[in-house]
Amino acid sequence: MADEPQKKPHLSALVGHTNGLTKPASLAATATRAAGGGGGGGGATASSKKLVIKNFRERPKLPDNYTQDTWQKLHEAVGAIQSSISIKYNLEELYQAVENLCSYKVSATLYKQLRQVCEEHVKAQILQFREYPFVMHRNSLDSLLFLKKINKCWQDHCRQMIMIRSIFLFLDRTYVLQNSMLPSIWDMGLELFRNHIISDKQVQTKTIDGILLLIERERNGEAVDRSLLRSLLSMLSDLQQVYKESFEHRFLEETNCLYAAEGQRLMQEREVPEYLHHVNKRLEEEGDRVITYLDHSTQKPLIACVEKQLLGEHLSAILQKGLDNLLDENRISDLTQTYQLFSRVKGGQQILLQHWSEYIKNFGTTIVVNPEKDKDMVQELLDFKDKVDHIIEVCFQKNEKFINLMKESFETFINKRPNKPAELIAKYVDSKLRAGNKEATDEELERILDKIMIIFRFIHGKDVFEAFYKKDLAKRLLVGKSASVDAEKSMLSKLKHECGAAFTSKLEGMFKDMELSKDVMVQFKQYMQNQSDPGNIDLTVNILTMGYWPTYTPMEVHLNSEMIKLQEVFKTFYLGKHSGRKLQWQTTLGHAVLKAEFKEGKKEFQVSLFQTLVLLMFNEGDEFIFEEIKMATGVEDSELRRTLQSLACGKARVLIKNPKGKDVEDGDKFIFNGDFKHKLFRIKINQIQMKETVEEQVSTTERVFQDRQYQIDAAIVRIMKMRKTLGHNLLVSELYNQLKFPVKPGDLKKRIESLIDRDYMERDKDNPNQYHYVA
Numbered sequence: 001m002a003d004e005p006q007k008k009p010h011l012s013a014l015v016g017h018t019n020g021l022t023k024p025a026s027l028a029a030t031a032t033r034a035a036g037g038g039g040g041g042g043g044a045t046a047s048s049k050k051l052v053i054k055n056f057r058e059r060p061k062l063p064d065n066y067t068q069d070t071w072q073k074l075h076e077a078v079g080a081i082q083s084s085i086s087i088k089y090n091l092e093e094l095y096q097a098v099e100n101l102c103s104y105k106v107s108a109t110l111y112k113q114l115r116q117v118c119e120e121h122v123k124a125q126i127l128q129f130r131e132y133p134f135v136m137h138r139n140s141l142d143s144l145l146f147l148k149k150i151n152k153c154w155q156d157h158c159r160q161m162i163m164i165r166s167i168f169l170f171l172d173r174t175y176v177l178q179n180s181m182l183p184s185i186w187d188m189g190l191e192l193f194r195n196h197i198i199s200d201k202q203v204q205t206k207t208i209d210g211i212l213l214l215i216e217r218e219r220n221g222e223a224v225d226r227s228l229l230r231s232l233l234s235m236l237s238d239l240q241q242v243y244k245e246s247f248e249h250r251f252l253e254e255t256n257c258l259y260a261a262e263g264q265r266l267m268q269e270r271e272v273p274e275y276l277h278h279v280n281k282r283l284e285e286e287g288d289r290v291i292t293y294l295d296h297s298t299q300k301p302l303i304a305c306v307e308k309q310l311l312g313e314h315l316s317a318i319l320q321k322g323l324d325n326l327l328d329e330n331r332i333s334d335l336t337q338t339y340q341l342f343s344r345v346k347g348g349q350q351i352l353l354q355h356w357s358e359y360i361k362n363f364g365t366t367i368v369v370n371p372e373k374d375k376d377m378v379q380e381l382l383d384f385k386d387k388v389d390h391i392i393e394v395c396f397q398k399n400e401k402f403i404n405l406m407k408e409s410f411e412t413f414i415n416k417r418p419n420k421p422a423e424l425i426a427k428y429v430d431s432k433l434r435a436g437n438k439e440a441t442d443e444e445l446e447r448i449l450d451k452i453m454i455i456f457r458f459i460h461g462k463d464v465f466e467a468f469y470k471k472d473l474a475k476r477l478l479v480g481k482s483a484s485v486d487a488e489k490s491m492l493s494k495l496k497h498e499c500g501a502a503f504t505s506k507l508e509g510m511f512k513d514m515e516l517s518k519d520v521m522v523q524f525k526q527y528m529q530n531q532s533d534p535g536n537i538d539l540t541v542n543i544l545t546m547g548y549w550p551t552y553t554p555m556e557v558h559l560n561s562e563m564i565k566l567q568e569v570f571k572t573f574y575l576g577k578h579s580g581r582k583l584q585w586q587t588t589l590g591h592a593v594l595k596a597e598f599k600e601g602k603k604e605f606q607v608s609l610f611q612t613l614v615l616l617m618f619n620e621g622d623e624f625i626f627e628e629i630k631m632a633t634g635v636e637d638s639e640l641r642r643t644l645q646s647l648a649c650g651k652a653r654v655l656i657k658n659p660k661g662k663d664v665e666d667g668d669k670f671i672f673n674g675d676f677k678h679k680l681f682r683i684k685i686n687q688i689q690m691k692e693t694v695e696e697q698v699s700t701t702e703r704v705f706q707d708r709q710y711q712i713d714a715a716i717v718r719i720m721k722m723r724k725t726l727g728h729n730l731l732v733s734e735l736y737n738q739l740k741f742p743v744k745p746g747d748l749k750k751r752i753e754s755l756i757d758r759d760y761m762e763r764d765k766d767n768p769n770q771y772h773y774v775a
Contacts, residue, residue, distance in 0.1 A: 067106055070097045071113060074167070078114070081163045082121045084156070091167065099170040107175035114168060115188055118161075122192045125153055129203050143210040144225075150207055151228055153197070154235045161189035194239040207232065208247050212254055219258065219285070230293035237295045244297075252301055259309035267314050272322025273334040276341055279310045311345045319355040327359055330387060335395040353401055357409045360388060364413035368421055377421065378428035382451050385410070411458040418742065419464045419704075425456055426468035433488060435481045445487050453494050460742040462499060467704045469495075470507060471550045477514050478542060478589050509548035517542045520574070527573050539566045543574070544586075552586050557609070558634040560616060588639075596654070598676045605654070606684040610635050610643045615654065623671040626664060644670060652676075652683050708741055712751045715739060720761050720773040728752075728769040 077094050080087045087094075101110050128149065165172060165185045172185045183191055198204055211232055218224045236243035259282070266275055286306050290299040311318075318338075326334050342348035367373060367380045388406055396402045414421050432448055459465060476482040489511070496504040521540055528535075559567070571583055590609030594616075595602065607615065613633040617624060624632075630640055641664040648657040648664075654676055658669040715738045719731060726734075732748055752771070755761050764770035 067101060067104075067109075070101055071110070073097060074110075075113075075117060077167060078117050078164055081160050094167045095169065098168050102170050102174055107171055110168075110171055111175060111182065114164070114171075114185070115192075118164070118189060119192050119196070122157070122196045125157075126197055126200060126203070128153070129197075129200075129206075143206075143213055146206050147210040147214070147228060147232060150197075150203065151231050151235075154193070155231065157189065157193055161186055164189075190239055194242060198236075198239055198242055204242070204246055208250060211247065212251060215251070215289070216254070216258075218289075226292055233293050233295065243295055248295075248298055248301075251298070252305055255302060255305050256309060259306055260313070263310045263314055267317055267321075272318055272326065273331065273337075275318065276334065276337050279306075279341055280337060282306055282310060307345050311341055311348065315342070315345065315348055315351045319351065323352075323355050324359055327363075327391070330391075332391070332394055335391055339396050339399075349399075349401070353405055356402060357405045360406060360409035361413045364410060365416055368413055368417050374420070374424060377424050378452070378455070381414070381421075381455050382448075385451065385455060407458070410455075411460075414455070414458045415460045415742065419461050422459045422461045422464035423468045425452060425459070426465050426472060428452065429469065429491065430472035430476070433483055433491065434476060435483045442484065442487070445484070446490060449487070449491050449494060453498060457498065461704075462503070463707065463741050464704050466503060466507075467550075467707075470510070473507060473510060474550050477510060479591065506548045509545060513544050513548060514542065523577075524570065524573055528569070531569070535562060535566060535569075537562055537566055539570060541570055543583075546584075552588055554584060555587050555636055555639070556634060557587050557613060558632065559613070593682075599674055600677050602681075603676070603678065604682040605652075606682060608643070610639060611647060611685060614640075614643055614647060618655075618672040623669055626666055626668045626670070629670065640664075644668075646686055650686060652678060652685050654685070708743070709751065711741075712739065712743065712748065713755060716751060716755055717760055720771065724773050725764075726771055728771070731771060 073089055074094060074097065077087045077089060098110070101107070129146070168185055176182050176184055182188075198207070211229060214224045214229055218226075233243070233247070236247050266278060270278065283303065283306055286302055287299075290296065290302065294302070323338070325331075326338065339352065342352045364381070364384065367377055367384065373380065392398060392402050392406065429449070429452055432445060432452075456462070456465065473488070476488075482488055492504055492507055492511075495507070520543060524539075524541070567585065574583065575581065587609055590612075592607060592609060592612040594605045594607060594612060596605060596615070597603075605611075605615070610633070613635065614629055617629060617632055626640075626644070629644070630637065633640065635643065644655070644657070644664045645662070647653070648655040648670055649662055654673055656671045656673050657664070658671060712735070715735055716731070719734050719738070720726060731752070732745060735743075735748055752761075756763065756771075759774055761771050761773055764772060
C-alpha cells in the first residue's frame, strides 16, 4: 500500500477582534486541537490522521447592550448631521457598526429607527414656513424670501440624506435592496420631504406661486435668480409627480393666457416682420428656459403652447396683413423667417402655400391682362419668375410643394389672356435673336433663351407662338438680320425638345431652303457668266417652299425692264433644272442696294423693293405728285404712303415732301433732295414694310384659328373612324386629350355640326347625343 501524502490544513487564523466582536473561547480550543493533530504523525510509515474542521457549535454572540449602544452612537451621528454640527465618531467606525448590526438580523429595526428619526426631523422643518402669510402680494419680497428659505431647506435635506446614506450604505445595499417594497434611504428622504413639506397645501401653493411669479418677471424682461429657479424646479422634479401635477399644469395654463393676450395685442400694434421677429425671440427664450431650469419633459407642450398662441391663432391674419408687402419688397430674411415659423405649426405650410399661389396669380395677372404693359410684358414675366425662383431657393428651402404650386399659378395667370402672351414671347425671342442686339454675349443669350423656354412651357396656345415665331424667323432669314445661326439653331432644338419634331418641322424646312438657295445662287452666277448679256444688276434669289414659310399676299407692281428681264432669265435657269415647279415672286420681301449721286458725292442706299421703285422714278424727273408715283409703280395705296413716309419724313430724307407733314396725303408733291447729306457712305433706310401692322397681327391670329379648325375636324374624323359610334361627351373628352391648344366646348360643337352637314358623320335617329361615322 503506497504512502498517503500528508494533507495540509487550510486555516485562517482569527486574531483579535472580528468585525469589532470578541473572539469566543471555543474558537481558540478548536485551533489548538487542529495544531496538535497535525504534529501527531510519527513518520512516513505511520498512518496520518485526517483533519476535520467543523462549524461553530454556537454562533458568536453580540455583547450585551451592543445593539442599543451602537444605535445610540448612530442616532447621535444622524442628529449631528441634521443639526449641522461635527460628528463625535469616526465615519468608518459608524459604517462598521451598521455592518455589524445588519450581520446580526437587526436590519429591519435599524431601518425603521432611521426612518423615524428622519421623519421627526423633517416634520419639525415645516414650522419655519408657518410664519409666512398664506396669501402673499405678487410684488412683495415675501415671495422671494420664502423661495430662498424652502430652497435652503431642500439643499440641507439633500446634503443630510447623502451623509446619512453614506453611513448606512451597508443597510441600503443589503436589506433594502432585498426588500423591493422598501424605498432606498435616498428615496425615503424624498418621500418624507414630499409628504411632510411639499405636500403641505400652504407650502406647495406658496412655492409654486413664487416660482411662477419669478418666471413671469423674467418674461417681462426683469433679471431673476435663475439658479434659484433651477434648484427649486429640480426639487419638484425629484419629488416625482409634484412637478407634473402641481407645477407644470399651472405653468402651461399661465403661459397660454400670457401668450394669447400678447398675440392679440401685438398683432394690432406691430407690422408683420416685427411681429414674427418677436415670435422667434419668444420661442428662443422659452427654449432657453427649458435648457436652464425647466424639466426637459416640459419642452414639447411649452413650445407647442407658444406656437399655437402666437402663430397658430393668427396664421391667416399674419399673411393677409403682411405677406404681399414682404414679397413685393423682396424681403428675403423676413420671408425666410415666415417660412421657418409657419413650418413649425400644423397647417402653417398649407395656408402659406395658398397665399403664395394667390400672390403669384394676382401679381402675374396685372402683368398679363393690361394691354398698356404689352411692350414690357415678357421682360416683366422673366423678372418675376427670377424673383419667385430666388425666394423658393433661399427662403422656402427648395420645397417641392412651393415649386409645383408656383408652376400651376404661372400657368393659370398667363393663360387668362389667350394668345397675346404667346405672340409677345415670339416677338421677344425675335428681338434677342435679331442682328444689332449687342446687349448679350453668346452665353447670356443662351441663358435668356432657356428662361424664355420656361415661360413658354406655361402657355396653352403654342400654335400662336409658332405662327408669330415663324413670321419673325422668316424676316430674320430673308433680310439677313439673324444675329447668330448657332443661337437660331439652339432655339430650334429647344422648341423641338419641348414640343416634338412635328412642331419644328416647318421651321427646320425654312433653314433648309436658305441653305439650298445659296447653292442655287452659286450655280446661277456661273450660268450668268456664260450669257452673252449678263446685265448690270447683281440678282440674288431665295427660293422658298410655300408650305414651310408664312403665307404672303402677292402684290403686283410695275418693275422696270431690266428687272423683268432678269426675272425671266432666272425663271428659265431654275425651271430648266426643276421642271414641273412653279415660281411666284414675292415683291413684298424684296430689297436692293441703290447707288446715288448728290452734290456732296456718291452714296449707297439699302432699301426695300418698293423704295427702290419710287427712287428709280427720280432718274426720269426731279418731282412727282403722289398719284403719278402710284400710277408708275403700281404699289398698293397704304403701302406706298408708308414707303414715301420712310423716304421723305424719316431721318434720311432723300425726297422732300411738299407740303411738309408726317402723313402722306393725295396731291402731295415729292422732290428729289440734291442737297442730301449724311456722314455714312451706305445708308439703311428703315424698311417700313417689315414692321408688323395691326392687320398683319390680326391675319396671323386668324390663320392660327383657321388651322385650329382644320386640326379639330381632322381629330373628330380620326376618332369617329376608329370608334364608328360614340356619344357626344366621350367624343369631346377624346378631343380634349388629343388637341394641344385650348378650345371651348361651344367651338367643338360647331365643328361637329359642320362635319354632320358635310356628311362625315351623322346623328343617331333615336339618341341625338350619339354619333355614327359615315364611311
